[in-house]
Amino acid sequence: xxxxxxxxxxxxxxxxxxxxxxxxxxxxxxxxxxxxxxxxxxxxxxxxxxxxxxxxxxxxxxxxxxxxxxxxxxxxxxxxxxxxxxxxxxxxxxxxxxxxxxxxxxxxxxxxxxxxxxxxxxxxxxxxxxxxxxxxxxxxxxxxxxxxxxxxxxxxxxxxxxxxxxxxxxxxxxxxxxxxxxxxxxxxxxxxxxxxxxxxxxxxxxxxxxxxxxxxxxxxxxxxxxxxxxxxxxxxxxxxxxxxxxxxxxxxxxxxxxxxxxxxxxxxxxxxxxxxxxxxxxxxxxxxxxxxx
Amino acid sequence: xxxxxxxxxxxxxxxxxxxxxxxxxxxxxxxxxxxxxxxxxxxxxxxxxxxxxxxxxxxxxxxxxxxxxxxxxxxxxxxxxxxxxxxxxxxxxxxxxxxxxxxxxxxxxxxxxxxxxxxxxxxxxxxxxxxxxxxxxxxxxxxxxxxxxxxxxxxxxxxxxxxxxxxxxxxxxxxxxxxxxxxxxxxxxxxxxxxxxxxxxxxxxxxxxxxxxxxxxxxxxxxxxxxxxxxxxxxxxxxxxxxxxxxxxxxxxxxxxxxxxxxxxxxxxxxxxxxxxxxxxxxxxxxxxxxxxxxxxxxxxxxxxxxxxxxxxxxxxxxxxxxxxxxxxxxxxxxxxxxxxxxxxxxxxxxxxxxxxxxxxxxxxxxxxxxxxxxxxxxxxxxxxxxxxxxxxxxxxxxxxxxxxxxxxxxxxxxxxxxxxxxxxxxxxxxxxxxxxxxxxxxx
Numbered sequence: 001x002x003x004x005x006x007x008x009x010x011x012x013x014x015x016x017x018x019x020x021x022x023x024x025x026x027x028x029x030x031x032x033x034x035x036x037x038x039x040x041x042x043x044x045x046x047x048x049x050x051x052x053x054x055x056x057x058x059x060x061x062x063x064x065x066x067x068x069x070x071x072x073x074x075x076x077x078x079x080x081x082x083x084x085x086x087x088x089x090x091x092x093x094x095x096x097x098x099x100x101x102x103x104x105x106x107x108x109x110x111x112x113x114x115x116x117x118x119x120x121x122x123x124x125x126x127x128x129x130x131x132x133x134x135x136x137x138x139x140x141x142x143x144x145x146x147x148x149x150x151x152x153x154x155x156x157x158x159x160x161x162x163x164x165x166x167x168x169x170x171x172x173x174x175x176x177x178x179x180x181x182x183x184x185x186x187x188x189x190x191x192x193x194x195x196x197x198x199x200x201x202x203x204x205x206x207x208x209x210x211x212x213x214x215x216x217x218x219x220x221x222x223x224x225x226x227x228x229x230x231x232x233x234x235x236x237x238x239x240x241x242x243x244x245x246x247x248x249x250x251x252x253x254x255x256x257x258x259x260x261x262x263x264x265x266x267x268x269x270x271x272x273x274x275x276x277x278x279x280x281x282x283x284x285x286x287x288x289x290x291x292x293x
Numbered sequence: 294x295x296x297x298x299x300x301x302x303x304x305x306x307x308x309x310x311x312x313x314x315x316x317x318x319x320x321x322x323x324x325x326x327x328x329x330x331x332x333x334x335x336x337x338x339x340x341x342x343x344x345x346x347x348x349x350x351x352x353x354x355x356x357x358x359x360x361x362x363x364x365x366x367x368x369x370x371x372x373x374x375x376x377x378x379x380x381x382x383x384x385x386x387x388x389x390x391x392x393x394x395x396x397x398x399x400x401x402x403x404x405x406x407x408x409x410x411x412x413x414x415x416x417x418x419x420x421x422x423x424x425x426x427x428x429x430x431x432x433x434x435x436x437x438x439x440x441x442x443x444x445x446x447x448x449x450x451x452x453x454x455x456x457x458x459x460x461x462x463x464x465x466x467x468x469x470x471x472x473x474x475x476x477x478x479x480x481x482x483x484x485x486x487x488x489x490x491x492x493x494x495x496x497x498x499x500x501x502x503x504x505x506x507x508x509x510x511x512x513x514x515x516x517x518x519x520x521x522x523x524x525x526x527x528x529x530x531x532x533x534x535x536x537x538x539x540x541x542x543x544x545x546x547x548x549x550x551x552x553x554x555x556x557x558x559x560x561x562x563x564x565x566x567x568x569x570x571x572x573x574x575x576x577x578x579x580x581x582x583x584x585x586x587x588x589x590x591x592x593x594x595x596x597x598x599x600x601x602x603x604x605x606x607x608x609x610x611x612x613x614x615x616x617x618x619x620x621x622x623x624x625x626x627x628x629x630x631x632x633x634x635x636x637x638x639x640x641x642x643x644x645x646x647x648x649x650x651x652x653x654x655x656x657x658x659x660x661x662x663x664x665x666x667x668x669x670x671x672x673x674x675x676x677x678x679x680x681x682x683x684x685x686x687x688x689x690x691x692x693x694x695x696x697x698x699x700x701x702x703x704x705x706x707x708x709x710x711x712x713x714x715x716x717x718x719x720x721x722x723x724x725x726x727x728x729x730x731x732x733x734x735x736x737x
């Protein structure tokens with residue numbers, strides 16, 4: 001696992017490299033394709049079931065049409081301590097619509113069918129309740145690539161390592177500007193697919209500016225594993241083309257979430273919301289291509 | 294890799310009984326044990342904050358550095374004689390410690406005749422045990438060079454205590470409180486504001502204590518450089534369960550010495566109410582190494598644990614991860630947190646501290662549910678037989694004592710933690726018993 005799992009330099013897009021196509025998750029392939037295109041990947045987040053299970057699939061299809069390479073399907077949870085008001089509202093709406101883990105898996109399946117890589121973003125208790133091994137098996141069967149766990153740190157993840165390994169799923173842990181070098185090394189080593197770098201000290205939500213802490217954190221995370229660790233993608237606060245371009249200049253992927261939720265929340269009806277979501281994805285997709293030109 | 298905790302810790306001489314739980318000799322110095330804590334009687338938690346399969350840290354990476362800082366600073370502070378002296382002085386001169394151990398002879402007539410001894414945390418400044426934890430953590434805040442304190446509150450007791458300590462020490466103070474609770478406890482909101490705190494009503498989720506905690510965590514992650522989260526109970530991510538227990542250890546340490554002094558022996562049983570479980574952990578910790586002392590935690594059974602309306606996480610919940618720790622949680626089949634209910638706002642929390650979860654699993658402590666109705670009956674009984682109006686939280690423990698007393702009979706000795714006074718509950722009681730406007734009392 002010393003190779004950068006996004007394929008490193010020179011990997012042909014979708015090509016059969018020495019590892020063989022089957023050993024790579026759809027996420028790793030998507031990151032490698034973006035790298036081969038000379039750009040950062042665009043990763044979009046939406047809670048499954050927002051505004052209801054069927055509609056969330058339509059919103060995600062628009063995100064992919066607009067240019068998202070990877071979709072984080074959120075598992076709505078009653079106590080989302082890492083999320084700001086926009087995603088809290090979206091998750092509350094999804095829970096009120098009766099969204100269950102089975103719905104989440106259905107949305108993952110629909111997402112994978114679009115050709116985008118599908119991840120699940122979930123707080124830990126719903127996974128613990130479902131059973132980590134069973135969750136991973138069912139997610140892999142639904143075509144999911146991996147899981148982001150914002151309130152699970154590697155020290156508590158022994159069972160999770162086994163479960164994700166057995167199912168061949170990527171597991172994505174977070175790093176933050178406050179992480180020590182030692183913790184960056186620990187977390188990058190534990191992660192597979194990519195490491196999620198929180199751009200700032202705070203919760204999810206759009207911000208006027210990308211925090212200056214993000215670039216330094218990406219550099220520190222990269223240098224934490226000599227010889228190269230997993231890809232590093234940046235999230236929290238990215239809400240327009242220029243911010244996406246700014247982050248794409250130094251990160252392997254750009255993650256946006258609250259901006260998508262906000263557009264659905266603000267729209268008078270679902271069709272308008274979906275159209276706004278597609279435009280927003282297109283705008284960010286231009287941004288990730290501006291970044292390294 | 295973390296290094297294991299050292300097996301032996303520095304203790305102040307004469308600080309209560311030794312590890313095997315032998316009583317101090319009668320000719321030992323009569324002074325109260327040092328009010329500052331140590332946790333020598335428990336090897337737990339381990340270096341990562343685990344109590345068996347419970348506890349740990351299920352927190353965003355962004356908070357890990359701050360949690361490490363609190364843990365390290367607490368390790369240093371409790372070994373620092375200057376810190377201990379400063380905290381001891383505050384507990385003595387500001388809080389009014391040691392708190393009394395009062396024999397409740399008339400109440401005991403309704404408890405199978407067993408001797409009932411009340412540990413009077415209700416007599417502390419601000420009216421409950423909460424002040425013990427708050428003063429210690431406020432001092433710790435200053436040691437860490439932080440200037441701002443945030444805290445959650447349900448009924449307002451922890452918020453008032455935190456606002457008090459911040460006023461005393463010149464710290465900025467922001468209290469998160471569910472919007473529902475700010476309405477139910479308007480007087481405590483005014484009290485906190487009078488003390489100079491900013492009270493932020495939380496209008497997301499169920500708008501109660503758990504959502505106030507969520508919001509406080511969100512504030513903390515954004516302001517962690519200047520801010521300490523002064524957590525109010527023995528729940529949350531490591532080191533909070535151990536830190537808050539250690540700061541309340543003084544309750545049990547005093548009570549153990551006092552009951553030996555008064556009766557010449559250890560009690561048969563120690564009882565306390567359990568919401569998050571801070572007052573219970575404080576008194577249990579001093580007796581957990583005494584195999585002859587039965588320990589009882591009384592959870593809020595609300596309208597009954599067989600109904601959906603209760604707050605009994607151990608009796609009626611299941612293991613899960615909540616607010617940063619693995620513990621017992623009220624949750625549905627999908628791991629979503631269920632709303633809790635109790636007539637006592639201070640027990641109205643859908644989880645419990647992880648050390649309680651572990652003590653329940655090991656069987657060292659027996660956890661039982663007490664309904665709203667049983668608690669209110671005990672509330673009235675103590676008021677009428679002893680002239681002491683207890684907090685409704687503490688009344689849950691008193692209701693439990695009546696059951697224990699029936700089992701023990703006249704030879705039994707029971708220590709119960711009277712964790713707070715009932716002034717804040719007079720409105721609730723007046724409505725419950727129909728005491729307003731000369732309507733007369735409903736006969737239960």
